[in-house]
Amino acid sequence: MVSKRVIVYRVNKNRIPSDSKFNSKPWTYMINPQITPITKKKEMFWERCLSLPGLHAKVPRYKRIHVKYYTPENKLVEHEAHSTWAALIQHEYDHLNGILYPMRMKDFTYFGYNDSPGDIARDAKKNRKSIDPLFLDLVKKWPK
Numbered sequence: 001m002v003s004k005r006v007i008v009y010r011v012n013k014n015r016i017p018s019d020s021k022f023n024s025k026p027w028t029y030m031i032n033p034q035i036t037p038i039t040k041k042k043e044m045f046w047e048r049c050l051s052l053p054g055l056h057a058k059v060p061r062y063k064r065i066h067v068k069y070y071t072p073e074n075k076l077v078e079h080e081a082h083s084t085w086a087a088l089i090q091h092e093y094d095h096l097n098g099i100l101y102p103m104r105m106k107d108f109t110y111f112g113y114n115d116s117p118g119d120i121a122r123d124a125k126k127n128r129k130s131i132d133p134l135f136l137d138l139v140k141k142w143p144k
Contacts, residue, residue: 005032007069007092011085019129020083030069030077035093038064038080044110045087046120046135047101056135058110058119059101061087084132114138 011025042060049055064082067089071077081089091101105111112118121139124131 005096006030007033007089007096009088009092011088015084015132015134017084017130017132020085022083022085025085029072030067031072033067033069033089033093033096035068035089036066037062038066045084046123046132047087047091048114048134049091049101051095051100052102054114056112056114056120056138057101057105058107058123059087059091059104060106061090061104065089116142 007030008027009025009030010027011022013024016022016024039062041063043063044058045061047057047059063086064080065086066078067081068076068078094101094104102108102111110119112120120131120135121142124136124139128136
């Protein structure tokens with residue numbers, strides 16, 4: 001019966017796009033997080049979610065955000081997050097507010113099933129270095 005909003009995440013090295021310019025992140029426990037966009041500009045990021053198995057979509061997210069939260073030791077932490085790391089934090093933050101990624105989408109032509117070829121394959125040809133390697137693995141598994 002404690003009123004706290006909690007996000008727990010990590011970023012493994014094998015999930016970082018090669019042009020993202022950030023390192024892996026260990027398990028991070030964010031209590032009562034707050035996020036603030038640093039710029040108004042949004043970019044499109046490919047996302048999947050355990051709440052919607054078998055699906056993926058391209059979702060508009062702020063490319064750079066300011067993050068503020070408390071650790072389990074009650075230490076205040078503030079930092080900037082960018083690229084897919086910022087998109088991940090925004091995705092998880094949305095869950096705290098009952099929002100799933102399709103609710104953020106503006107263009108549903110970028111919504112698809114993990115087991116069929118689609119726009120990720122086309123994006124991979126143009127922007128391979130900016131796509132989460134998880135999605136590149138999906139493209140490899142699809143029939144030619």
